[in-house]
Amino acid sequence: MLFLSQCINGLQLGSIYALVALGYSMVYGIIRLLNFAHGDVIMIGAYIALLTIGAGVNPALAVVLTIFGCVFISVLIERVAYRPLRSAPRISLLITAIGVSLLLQNVTQLLFTANTRPYPGSAIIPSKALKLGGLSLSLTTIVTILVSVGSMIALHLLIQKTRMGKAMRAVSEDTGAAQLMGIDINRVISVTFAIGSALAGIGSVLFCCRYPVVNPNIGSMLGLKAFVAAVLGGIGSIPGAVVGGFAIGFAEVLVTALGFSAWTDAVVFAILILVLLFKPAGLLGRGVAEKV
Amino acid sequence: MPKKPVNSNMVPLDGLGIIPERDAGKPPILDIRHLCVDFGGLRAVDDFTLLIGRTEIAGLIGPNGAGKTTVFNLLTNVYKPTQGRILLNGQDTRGKSMHELNRLGIARTFQNIRLFAGMTVEDNVKVGMSHGYSDGVFTDMFRLPGWWRTERRQHVRALELLDLFDLTDKADSLAGNLPYGDQRRLEIVRALASEPKLLLLDEPAAGMNPSETHELMDNIRMLRDRFDIAIMLIEHDMNLVMGICEGIAVLNYGKIIAKGTPKEIQQNPVVIEAYLGEEAAV
Numbered sequence: 296m297l298f299l300s301q302c303i304n305g306l307q308l309g310s311i312y313a314l315v316a317l318g319y320s321m322v323y324g325i326i327r328l329l330n331f332a333h334g335d336v337i338m339i340g341a342y343i344a345l346l347t348i349g350a351g352v353n354p355a356l357a358v359v360l361t362i363f364g365c366v367f368i369s370v371l372i373e374r375v376a377y378r379p380l381r382s383a384p385r386i387s388l389l390i391t392a393i394g395v396s397l398l399l400q401n402v403t404q405l406l407f408t409a410n411t412r413p414y415p416g417s418a419i420i421p422s423k424a425l426k427l428g429g430l431s432l433s434l435t436t437i438v439t440i441l442v443s444v445g446s447m448i449a450l451h452l453l454i455q456k457t458r459m460g461k462a463m464r465a466v467s468e469d470t471g472a473a474q475l476m477g478i479d480i481n482r483v484i485s486v487t488f489a490i491g492s493a494l495a496g497i498g499s500v501l502f503c504c505r506y507p508v509v510n511p512n513i514g515s516m517l518g519l520k521a522f523v524a525a526v527l528g529g530i531g532s533i534p535g536a537v538v539g540g541f542a543i544g545f546a547e548v549l550v551t552a553l554g555f556s557a558w559t560d561a562v563v564f565a566i567l568i569l570v571l572l573f574k575p576a577g578l579l580g581r582g583v584a585e586k587v
Numbered sequence: 588m589p590k591k592p593v594n595s596n597m598v599p600l601d602g603l604g605i606i607p608e609r610d611a612g613k614p615p616i617l618d619i620r621h622l623c624v625d626f627g628g629l630r631a632v633d634d635f636t637l638l639i640g641r642t643e644i645a646g647l648i649g650p651n652g653a654g655k656t657t658v659f660n661l662l663t664n665v666y667k668p669t670q671g672r673i674l675l676n677g678q679d680t681r682g683k684s685m686h687e688l689n690r691l692g693i694a695r696t697f698q699n700i701r702l703f704a705g706m707t708v709e710d711n712v713k714v715g716m717s718h719g720y721s722d723g724v725f726t727d728m729f730r731l732p733g734w735w736r737t738e739r740r741q742h743v744r745a746l747e748l749l750d751l752f753d754l755t756d757k758a759d760s761l762a763g764n765l766p767y768g769d770q771r772r773l774e775i776v777r778a779l780a781s782e783p784k785l786l787l788l789d790e791p792a793a794g795m796n797p798s799e800t801h802e803l804m805d806n807i808r809m810l811r812d813r814f815d816i817a818i819m820l821i822e823h824d825m826n827l828v829m830g831i832c833e834g835i836a837v838l839n840y841g842k843i844i845a846k847g848t849p850k851e852i853q854q855n856p857v858v859i860e861a862y863l864g865e866e867a868a869v
Binding site: 453456457458459461462464465468469471472473474475476477478479480481486 | 702703704
């Protein structure tokens with residue numbers, strides 16, 4: 296029974312990592328950028344929920360505002376910081392992403408101080424527990440798993456079944472050819488950022504309901520772990536991000552359950568090193584030779 | 588299909604080049620003047636001036652490394668020219684993005700095949716239809732009735748185009764799994780899907796055997812007659828070039844060393860020298 300409840304625990308954490316990893320992987324698939332600001336967008340989302348609920352906004356509406364806020368800020372970042380560097384060397388883009396990440400953290404700190412604040416998680420998902428046999432499940436766990444899996448299915452349908460998804464797949468396979476076939480790449484990139492950060496917004500709410508504290512740095516560790524998940528699954532691969540997210544979630548829960556909770560971060564990054572050493576393309580990634 | 592005879596007399600235009608007599612009344616589809624591009628210190632294309640008539644089949648030939656594909660990349664704004672200008676259908680292409688150029692009526696294939704290998708044959712063709720079929724984001728995401736109408740139109744049109752190259756029965760295969768010759772043909776279909784006025788073919792016969800090449804020649808003529816478009820091709824197969832091109836430009840070290848009809852090119856000593864080396868020309 297303990298094993299089962301730990302599995303469900305891993306499923307909850309893993310589904311959050313998967314949601315965030317999807318944003319990394321989608322953006323990487325389209326413009327080959329490791330968007331290190333992704334985690335900080337999640338932190339911004341946490342503040343949006345915190346402040347709006349604090350101001351008396353209906354929690355459901357606050358969740359919607361969080362998601363739209365994340366979308367808005369991501370699309371804005373792409374437009375202002377990344378788009379002008381579209382034809383610049385990739386390293387410039389990467390450094391810019393790190394810069395944007397630091398900017399978001401520091402502006403937030405300036406506006407709201409570095410103090411850790413409690414997140415109104417119980418206003419969003421009531422803290423109830425359901426008993427199934429001997430198993431006790433919190434409502435947060437159930438909602439997290441259902442919402443995450445639902446979002447992933449929606450994303451899958453969007454990519455496989457819509458015309459925009461087709462354009463995204465084409466751009467991710469061969470950007471130049473896609474443009475020459477008439478695809479407006481700016482539109483595709485904006486939509487990709489929007490979708491990735493909508494998932495981040497959902498992830499923000501779910502993550503903060505699990506760990507209900509907010510400070511300007513909560514996004515960086517979550518972002519890094521989701522990045523590891525994306526690399527583990529094969530960065531650029533959508534199913535890979537999901538598999539990687541769950542794998543990292545389970546690994547963390549396993550390490551904690553074995554009594555080494557101080558070691559969880561170390562284990563996650565050890566996984567990154569091992570992946571980079573032995574399977575750099577990731578579990579489901581395509582080992583594409585660099586185009587010259 | 589009965590071939591309609593095409594008058595291939597070439598006439599001079601503005602003293603800059605020749606275009607087919609039948610296109611003489613209309614402005615050329617492509618008007619390139621003094622195009623240059625430098626890569627570092629190297630001038631890859633130098634003073635390239637060329638006119639192409641609205642229904643002309645034009646050839647661009649030259650030894651390996653002469654800059655032929657670079658010209659195609661300049662025409663599609665993959666590279667920006669250092670000097671000179673390109674008028675496509677009367678419009679300056681400078682500063683246009685690649686997809687805008689596609690909208691203006693230019694489409695191309697690639698020397699090294701660049702299909703979307705992980706997508707189906709039909710989806711590859713549909714990507715070529717990206718413009719002219721744009722529903723709003725919500726219509727797309729929720730598959731509102733408008734989405735289905737567009738989908739049906741695209742489906743019918745994709746199958747029509749695939750049928751031209753006998754690819755209809757492979758519509759559901761992954762593009763990457765097609766045999767080589769079919770991939771080349773699919774690239775042409777995908778380019779046609781965007782309804783170009785000028786189709787650029789980069790070595791369409793590469794890797795094809797003589798009978799396939801012969802069929803390709805018939806197909807290229809058929810495309811021109813059926814869609815009333817201009818086609819510009821880069822090709823090393825001289826039977827194909829001399830057999831279907833009406834105007835030919837020869838490029839060597841980035842410079843045009845000869846322009847003319849197939850007959851003129853074949854007899855031009857400068858061309859023979861560029862291809863065979865100096866001794867052979869003597």
